[in-house]
């Protein structure tokens with residue numbers, strides 16, 4: 416049985432490899448279908464489709480939208496949507512604009528801590544409109560202020576650290592609605608971020624489902640066996656689709672590989688058909 420990978424980042428957001436390079440890694444890992452899910456942007460999809468056609472890899476249109484409930488950041492994955500939908504493009508552009516409000520504030524804080532960096536340098540290094548903290552981390556590594564992306568987050572960029580700035584994010588219900596309006600299926604990414612388990616997670620998922628959530632990312636690079644089992648049970652209980660992916664980023668998450676995650680990830684191709692069927696239903700409702 417071949418494997419798939421429905422969660423991958425490229426240089427179109429905070430990944431360090433192009434879509435074509437990610438697809439070549441996928442090909443080597445025996446991945447037969449994948450979704451490029453860059454943060455708040457879909458511009459990597461055409462390159463993925465072109466390379467996918469060459470390598471015989473099926474491309475599922477994808478995106479990952481950041482949202483929050485109170486202080487908890489939740490990421491909503493969108494699949495099988497019409498990624499060229501003009502309304503979706505407009506909404507994603509608005510989200511990216513909010514990144515350009517936050518990032519200069521982070522840079523200001525770093526400068527006030529004595530670090531000599533500018534937002535222009537970060538934007539040049541990023542080379543994309545979907546600029547995020549991992550790009551800032553990369554510049555800090557280049558300038559030898561930190562030794563790794565983890566070091567940058569631990570010392571400066573994570574919540575509670577001196578250069579942390581909260582970002583205005585949409586509610587999950589909005590992200591879900593935007594994906595559905597473009598004919599896609601909305602899936603809760605890496606559910607550990609919800610910081611609740613058991614009944615708490617059940618309640619959260621039931622709320623999100625009432626708001627239109629279609630699935631949950633059960634298989635994920637850093638999930639323990641116990642977590643995978645818990646999420647699988649919740650998906651069954653709430654009649655949610657099951658998805659999975661590595662969340663490959665390249666150098667900012669150096670241990671995670673396309674298709675295999677930390678080594679033992681295997682997402683079954685059997686998960687694809689239910690996802691596509693749900694998207695078809697969304698299109699016709």
Ligand SMILES: [Zn+2]
Nearest residue numbers: 479490604605
């Ligand atoms: Zn995420």
Ligand SMILES: [Zn+2]
Nearest residue numbers: 422424479662
């Ligand atoms: Zn991701």
